[in-house]
Amino acid sequence: MNEVAATGISVLLVDDHPIVRQGYRRVLESQGDLHVVAEADNAADAYGAFKAHDPDVVVLDISMPGASGLEAIRNIRARSPRARILVFTMHNEAVLVKAAFGAGASGFVTKSSEPSAVVNAIRSVARGERAMSDDIAHVLAEDSLSPTGSVLDQLGEREIEILRQFAGGATTEEIAAHLNLSVKTVQNYHYLIKSKTGARTDAQLVRLAATCGLTRI
Amino acid sequence: MNEVAATGISVLLVDDHPIVRQGYRRVLESQGDLHVVAEADNAADAYGAFKAHDPDVVVLDISMPGASGLEAIRNIRARSPRARILVFTMHNEAVLVKAAFGAGASGFVTKSSEPSAVVNAIRSVARGERAMSDDIAHVLAEDSLSPTGSVLDQLGEREIEILRQFAGGATTEEIAAHLNLSVKTVQNYHYLIKSKTGARTDAQLVRLAATCGLTRI
DNA sequence: ATCCGGCTTGGGAAATTTGCCCGAGCTGCA
DNA sequence: TGCAGCTCGGGCAAATTTCCCAAGCCGGAT
Known part of the structure; x- marks a missing residue:
């Protein structure tokens, strides 16, 4: 197994907007320890890219056309339970957050977050921890997250x-x-x-x- | 008037997601001729930033909280008719595109566009031309042919x-x-x-x- | 200039739905 | 036997929806 902890964290970027991916890539690469090893622009390709590159962390936007992003999470986790998936989206609805965690996500940060919060979330997820941005923690706190799985x-x-x-x-x-x-x-x-x-x-x-x-x- | 054509194109970035702005900034700056001179995260601040920096092009996402992005376009154009505004959003609905141009936008590109298309659109708009991405042209074309207009x-x-x-x-x-x-x-x-x-x-x-x-x- | 029509913004009041409480019958399970 | 959870519905205050209306504004037609 290629544990790349010593050389940094490898990331698979999944988002349907090319320039958004390009932007994230540059932001992440500028951190030094984060390396974008692959990209995908839809849920269907995400698992293939995951298999091919075995990244430490998958950063994906669940609001994509075609198959649901939640589906992609389940897909990847079902076959690679070790996978660390960080959901990164503009939505902050409690139901979506719960559904994402229920599907097997390790973290959930919104695009309203500061860049530093996002990269820290990636590092946390890579260490196997759960991560979420402050606004997500708030909506979940008010919602009293149930420990059960899918919504x-x-x-x-x-x-x-x-x-x-x-x-x-x-x-x-x-x-x-x-x-x-x-x-x-x-x-x-x-x-x-x-x-x-x-x-x-x-x-x-x-x-x-x-x-x-x-x-x- | 500071015509900065010789030194490049100055850009004001308006988008409510910090990391998205950060990403765009890096993509644009890497082009050499594009310089992000200011950012704003809401429609209300956009005009202030425009006045303060007099950028060649405003790149803005119209799907922001607070006052509508269309409002911001009208706002800026009303007081600075020379302003060049490039709408940059994930939406590709014909009515929105028409509304944006009606409000005074010079261009409309979707986030599905290739980064190269986006930067070229910025250059076109800076030259005073109208610009739109291929998918936008497509939806507008179909819309003009459709006898039954969209709901x-x-x-x-x-x-x-x-x-x-x-x-x-x-x-x-x-x-x-x-x-x-x-x-x-x-x-x-x-x-x-x-x-x-x-x-x-x-x-x-x-x-x-x-x-x-x-x-x- | 004037009128007409459509957009935008809200008031008012009746009708309906929501929010949250409750109880009861049923099933499965420990 | 008893508990737990699903199903089904009553009740009732609070909120929302529904539908009507009016006024200001703006653009286009007369």
Whole structure:
């Protein structure tokens, strides 16, 4: 195994914007101990690049077209449980953070973070530690992170079905009719799902459902 | 007037993500003829920085918190009609592009563009030419041919901005705070957007925004 | 110059939904 | 047997949505 700790930390950059990758690359390389050994611009290529270069840390933006970034995390972790993945995105929704950690991410920093915070997060993740930026810690703190895995694992069958129909665009009445439930019960499930997943908005719920593959858009 | 053509092109960078600015700065500086003379992380500061440094080109991301990026473009152009503004964002929706040029932008390139395309666009804009990346030209071309305009064409600028933030997961209060509007007004827009687009559900609204490229999931 | 229409901004009030409490029946499991 | 969790719904105050309206502004048409 090539443990490159002595020579620095090798990084695989995954982001769909070329110039953004280019910028990150320069910022990271200027640190001295960080070396970008490969890049990928989509989730599908990410695992191939990971296999080919065995980087110490994968830095990836989960908001990419095509397959979900969460999928990429699961993909890499499933076959290489040692992989250290740092999610680096502009989103700071608790549901996404939990989903990312649930999928196997080692860290989560937002693009609002100072560059120094980002590079420190990379170093932390490379050492095997968990890392997150201050704003993420805040949203998670208010949310009381549950130690269970994927967000959907917290949901029962009924809850998932209602979430699917809701994210698909169905109204509360339609869902109630489809499932032969009272409107009140559907409303309660709606609320329950929100509190379980930490979504504070219907829109966040739809995004969650989409990132979990519950609905396609 | 300090025409700095002989010594290169001075650039003001406006983007709300520190590390992204840092990255752009390094990419641009490495070109030799491009010099980042100032940065701003929000629309409000952008004009101040513009006045203070009189850059040849303003490179700005229109998807920022606070006042809309379009607002910033109008702001700068209103007081300095000579200003050259290059919009640089991940969004590629035709309505946004048209709105940006309408507000006075000189160019529009997406973050999907190759770095070389971006720096060439900056040079073109500095020479007073109009510039846009290939993908933008493509969406504009298709848009002009399409008999059935996008659903988003029915929406005004404010409505689009609010839809984007809503679909991104922001609450009504957050949107109101971002745009300096009353909660009531945001609620009214929310309703207005629904009736205009025919969406009967928040979830449908999010899906609509996603299929129009207003938000990424 | 004037009017018309659309955008933007908000008020008001009724209708609906949310947020969060509760209990009850069911199942599986220890 | 008992506990835990899912499913289902009642209740009720608080918040939001829904829909109507008005006023200012601006651009285009007359």
